[in-house]
Amino acid sequence: xxxxxxxxxxxxxxxxxxxxxxxxxxxxxxxxxxxxxxxxxxxxxxxxxxxxxxxxxxxxxxxxxxxxxxxxxxxxxxxxxxxxxxxxxxxxxxxxxxxxxxxxxxxxxxxxxxxxxxxxxxxxx
Amino acid sequence: xxxxxxxxxxxxxxxxxxxxxxxxxxxxxxxxxxxxxxxxxxxxxxxxxxxxxxxxxxxxxxxxxxxxxxxxxxxxxxxxxxxxxxxxxxxxxxxxxxxxxxxxxxxxxxxxxxxxxxxxxxxxxxxxxxxxxxxxxxxxxxxxxxxxxxxxxxxxxxxxxxxxxxxxxxxxxxxxxxxxxxxxxxxxxxxxxxxxxxxxxxxxxxxxxxxxxxxxxxxxxxxxxxxxxxxxxxxxxxxxxxxxxxxxxxxxxxxxxxxxxxxxxxxxxxxxxxxxxxxxxxxxxxxxxxxxxxxxxxxxxxxxxxxxxxxxxxxxxxxxxxxxxxxxxxxxxxxxxxxxxxxxxxxxxxxxxxxxxxxxxxxxxxxxxxxxxxxxxxxxxxxxxxxxxxxxxxxxxxxxxxxxxxxxxxxxxxxxxxxxxxxxxxxxxxxxxxxxxxxxxxxxxxxxxxxxxxxxxxxxxxxxxxxxxxxxxxxxxx
Amino acid sequence: xxxxxxxxxxxxxxxxxxxxxxxxxxxxxxxxxxxxxxxxxxxxxxxxxxxxxxxxxxxxxxxxxxxxxxxxxxxxxxxxxxxxxxxxxxxxxxxxxxxxxxxxxxxxxxxxxxxxxxxxxxxxxxxxxxxxxxxxxxxxxxxxxxxxxxxxxxxxxxxxxxxxxxxxxxxxxxxxxxxxxxxxxxxxxxxxxxxxxxxxxxxxxxxxxxxxxxxxxxxxxxxxxxxxxxxxxxxxxxxxxxxxxxxxxxxxxxxxxxxxxxxxxxxxxxxxxxxxxxxxxxxxxxxxxxxxxxxxxxxxxxxxxxxxxxxxxxxxxxxxxxxxxxxxxxxxxxxxxxxxxxxxxxxxxxxxxxxxxxxxxxxxxxxxxxxxx
Numbered sequence: 024x025x026x027x028x029x030x031x032x033x034x035x036x037x038x039x040x041x042x043x044x045x046x047x048x049x050x051x052x053x054x055x056x057x058x059x060x061x062x063x064x065x066x067x068x069x070x071x072x073x074x075x076x077x078x079x080x081x082x083x084x085x086x087x088x089x090x091x092x093x094x095x096x097x098x099x100x101x102x103x104x105x106x107x108x109x110x111x112x113x114x115x116x117x118x119x120x121x122x123x124x125x126x127x128x129x130x131x132x133x134x135x136x137x138x139x140x141x142x143x144x145x146x147x148x
Numbered sequence: 149x150x151x152x153x154x155x156x157x158x159x160x161x162x163x164x165x166x167x168x169x170x171x172x173x174x175x176x177x178x179x180x181x182x183x184x185x186x187x188x189x190x191x192x193x194x195x196x197x198x199x200x201x202x203x204x205x206x207x208x209x210x211x212x213x214x215x216x217x218x219x220x221x222x223x224x225x226x227x228x229x230x231x232x233x234x235x236x237x238x239x240x241x242x243x244x245x246x247x248x249x250x251x252x253x254x255x256x257x258x259x260x261x262x263x264x265x266x267x268x269x270x271x272x273x274x275x276x277x278x279x280x281x282x283x284x285x286x287x288x289x290x291x292x293x294x295x296x297x298x299x300x301x302x303x304x305x306x307x308x309x310x311x312x313x314x315x316x317x318x319x320x321x322x323x324x325x326x327x328x329x330x331x332x333x334x335x336x337x338x339x340x341x342x343x344x345x346x347x348x349x350x351x352x353x354x355x356x357x358x359x360x361x362x363x364x365x366x367x368x369x370x371x372x373x374x375x376x377x378x379x380x381x382x383x384x385x386x387x388x389x390x391x392x393x394x395x396x397x398x399x400x401x402x403x404x405x406x407x408x409x410x411x412x413x414x415x416x417x418x419x420x421x422x423x424x425x426x427x428x429x430x431x432x433x434x435x436x437x438x439x440x441x442x443x444x445x446x447x448x449x450x451x452x453x454x455x456x457x458x459x460x461x462x463x464x465x466x467x468x469x470x471x472x473x474x475x476x477x478x479x480x481x482x483x484x485x486x487x488x489x490x491x492x493x494x495x496x497x498x499x500x501x502x503x504x505x506x507x508x509x510x511x512x513x514x515x516x517x518x519x520x521x522x523x524x525x526x527x528x529x530x531x532x533x534x535x536x537x538x539x540x541x542x543x544x545x546x547x548x549x550x551x552x553x554x555x556x557x558x559x560x561x562x563x564x565x566x567x568x569x570x571x572x573x574x575x576x577x578x579x580x581x582x583x584x585x586x587x588x589x590x591x592x593x594x595x596x597x598x599x600x601x602x603x604x605x606x607x608x609x610x611x612x613x614x615x616x617x618x619x620x621x622x623x624x625x626x
Numbered sequence: 627x628x629x630x631x632x633x634x635x636x637x638x639x640x641x642x643x644x645x646x647x648x649x650x651x652x653x654x655x656x657x658x659x660x661x662x663x664x665x666x667x668x669x670x671x672x673x674x675x676x677x678x679x680x681x682x683x684x685x686x687x688x689x690x691x692x693x694x695x696x697x698x699x700x701x702x703x704x705x706x707x708x709x710x711x712x713x714x715x716x717x718x719x720x721x722x723x724x725x726x727x728x729x730x731x732x733x734x735x736x737x738x739x740x741x742x743x744x745x746x747x748x749x750x751x752x753x754x755x756x757x758x759x760x761x762x763x764x765x766x767x768x769x770x771x772x773x774x775x776x777x778x779x780x781x782x783x784x785x786x787x788x789x790x791x792x793x794x795x796x797x798x799x800x801x802x803x804x805x806x807x808x809x810x811x812x813x814x815x816x817x818x819x820x821x822x823x824x825x826x827x828x829x830x831x832x833x834x835x836x837x838x839x840x841x842x843x844x845x846x847x848x849x850x851x852x853x854x855x856x857x858x859x860x861x862x863x864x865x866x867x868x869x870x871x872x873x874x875x876x877x878x879x880x881x882x883x884x885x886x887x888x889x890x891x892x893x894x895x896x897x898x899x900x901x902x903x904x905x906x907x908x909x910x911x912x913x914x915x916x917x918x919x920x921x922x923x924x925x926x927x928x929x930x931x932x933x934x935x936x937x938x939x940x941x942x943x944x945x946x947x948x949x950x951x952x953x954x955x956x957x958x959x960x961x962x963x964x965x966x967x968x969x970x971x972x973x974x975x976x977x978x979x980x981x982x983x984x985x986x987x988x989x990x991x992x993x994x995x996x997x998x999x
Contacts, residue, residue, distance in 0.1 A: 036733055269992045543635050
């Protein structure tokens with residue numbers, strides 16, 4: 024069975040790009056466009072990894088992350104945060120809150136795939 | 149004998165008719181100019197704004213800190229929620245100063261328990277005279293470090309704001325009504341003009357009607373329209389006043405009103421001007437006029453700007469009685485402005501303010517309803533005497549209606565070409581229809597309220613003090 | 627009959643008619659526009675999908691050391707179907723399609739780096755967007771100029787550099803700002819030198835925008851910022867001081883000291899003093915102590931704040947003097963600075979509070995409360 028990854032990103036073109044990249048890398052990808060959907064999907068789908076954009080309407084990535092870490096079902100799922108360019112304090116906040124790793128925009132799709140892969144390796148080990 | 153009287157009467161009538169027509173032409177010419185100016189200004193603003201990345205303001209240390217001043221009087225049921233939403237604004241460094249203006253209910257108590265306030269030893273320097281402060285409270289919780297609550301002896305809204313200005317620590321102050329609903333990015337939008345141009349001393353945001361919008365946790369989450377007529381009329385009216393009125397005036401630096409529900413100032417400019425006047429019901433407009441006056445007299449460069457972005461929502465009165473009281477108060481405030489600053493009227497020393505903005509407010513906003521009312525009266529008298537040329541009167545009435553429709557619809561159009569906050573074409577159609585309908589009845593009603601204000605103003609001197617004390621309370625119900 | 631009135635009536639009727647027709651038209655337009663918008667969104671989605679595919683298409687690995695020309699040949703092959711598609715469209719629709727495509731490319735450029743971004747830039751050149759945009763930097767309408775300047779920057783198209791440098795002196799501030807940001811994005815941190823030389827009277831807003839860009843480079847920007855300290859324009863000097871303090875690079879201390887002592891403008895000196903406090907380097911202590919006891923109020927306040935921030939034990943006597951002798955706002959600053967000096971300062975504060983009446987006592991108490999709470 025393929026590994027499932029959940030993507031939460033509000034910008035359609037970027038969401039599609041990441042989805043395409045990861046699908047090509049051999050993952051099963053589910054993409055949603057806002058925080059509350061991400062949370063709901065994470066609970067039912069129990070993906071192997073979540074890629075979470077920080078700047079999203081309705082519910083920011085941090086709020087989603089906090090909710091994920093409070094829920095016993097989703098607590099174990101590694102989360103990768105996608106943040107705007109080099110905002111150090113945001114990155115630190117995310118890592119403190121239990122994010123596995125972070126990716127800053129602008130990003131390189133190849134690097135993103137590599138990081139996802141690495142994070143998955145770490146969590147299965 | 150009788151004949152001479154009749155001749156005199158006809159002469160009077162002739163002059164009156166000519167005067168009316170002249171006035172009418174002037175008024176409509178003015179409105180047309182304002183509409184055109186606004187259109188130009190809004191297009192400029194929209195284009196300019198498309199290059200502004202407001203996120204940078206939240207990211208940088210260079211964004212100036214702001215003090216938000218929220219006066220509260222007998223707001224026990226809503227105060228906690230209002231303050232909570234104020235604390236969640238999207239801006240770097242800002243403090244929220246709530247001024248409890250001697251409430252008779254438990255407004256202060258609710259705040260103290262909810263935010264774990266303690267009596268602070270903060271020094272209070274009364275740079276502007278205000279009623280005594282009983283105590284300054286701060287929160288024990290680190291999350292609410294930027295909350296300050298001032299408890300003071302009751303003195304009305306203006307006095308409360310003055311106390312808040314005294315306690316404010318930052319260079320920019322933002323005066324709001326405790327019950328207005330701010331958009332999350334309101335502070336960024338309204339502080340930006342100050343940063344772009346160091347001459348700016350005050351900036352005001354647009355006020356929108358929240359009736360019919362969906363509000364969750366003190367946020368407007370979806371924009372809609374009320375099903376009731378009265379709020380709908382006001383939506384159109386606000387568009388006309390804000391988008392086609394204030395936008396045009398700010399383009400020539402002749403903006404005389406920044407609404408008390410949301411305005412930002414350079415603190416020093418307000419302190420220099422002596423703060424808000426406490427002996428008027430129109431303190432928001434009076435302050436701006438006073439700033440204009442001071443700056444023009446000193447020949448200092450300055451600007452008062454208007455931000456057309458929707459930043460602040462307010463619940464409009466849905467009953468005739470309360471709306472009537474609100475309009476009555478506004479008009480008495482306007483009368484006060486001319487009582488205090490009448491010398492600026494038609495005075496070339498004050499430039500565009502003295503020669504254009506003040507006359508506009510005097511002849512059109514202040515006296516317009518009177519002229520309108522006298523017109524109806526004269527028509528009735530002439531009709532009774534059989535002197536009325538019915539065809540002319542009907543023509544005149546139709547022409548004035550046409551103009552009324554044009555300007556109301558124009559206001560709605562400005563909204564539609566700029567911000568488009570009403571997503572549904574049906575809403576737009578409804579608003580446009582309202583722009584037509586409001587000329588039959590609603591307009592006359594508001595004119596009547598404003599005339600009543602004259603009566604109240606000149607008769608009710610003794611009434612003044614009482615109005616003053618409870619004025620803030622009535623403002624809240626509005 | 628009354629001809630004048632009839633004329634007025636006709637004119638107003640005509641004017642109202644125009645407005646009413648315009649508004650009815652607008653309602654219809656809004657509905658139609660929604661369709662056009664949907665169409666545009668569909669196109670946008672269509673082109674971003676195509677772009678996604680060709681941006682992420684796996685290319686055969688080239689042997690190391692091959693010239694970039696062969697890489698470009700690979701890119702060109704990826705692009706061929708898209709080019710053909712566009713060429714088949716009738717002229718009128720082509721412009722519409724190209725706009726959607728350009729928008730999609732600019733949006734991608736915002737969020738992508740690495741080889742993918744290189745590819746995107748190549749596509750932008752190959753589809754003739756670059757020359758089109760460079761021409762628009764000289765358009766008559768300022769908003770078109772500003773947008774062209776912005777888009778060129780997002781795509782990092784170096785060919786546009788000359789046009790953008792010229793745009794630094796554009797009459798419209800928005801164009802200057804976009805050009806400035808684009809140049810830095812494209813030519814990197816060294817272009818700050820050109821910007822500091824050419825730009826003048828930066829508004830706070832421009833400074834805010836510029837600061838976000840500078841903060842991405844942090845230490846690398848320091849040499850340029852240090853040079854900027856001697857820029858002819860005061861607002862540029864102020865900006866450079868602020869940024870040096872923000873980045874916190876200690877080699878900024880010496881030039882800042884020189885500014886704090888000798889610059890003719892007090893605002894600049896005050897800013898330099900503030901920056902020295904933020905840098906917290908002990909070489910500045912003497913200067914700060916001197917300024918805290920000086921005659922200029924503004925410099926005194928800034929110096930005391932700086933001393934408070936750094937926590938300089940030697941400053942206690944000076945601060946105490948200002949606490950006793952200054953006006954109330956100055957007392958407050960002095961008291962806060964004392965409180966920041968740890969147990970020593972706090973002890974002085976409680977002593978002073980005990981020995982003096984209002985307002986000195988109140989000020990001390992507030993400072994103590996703030997330090998403890």
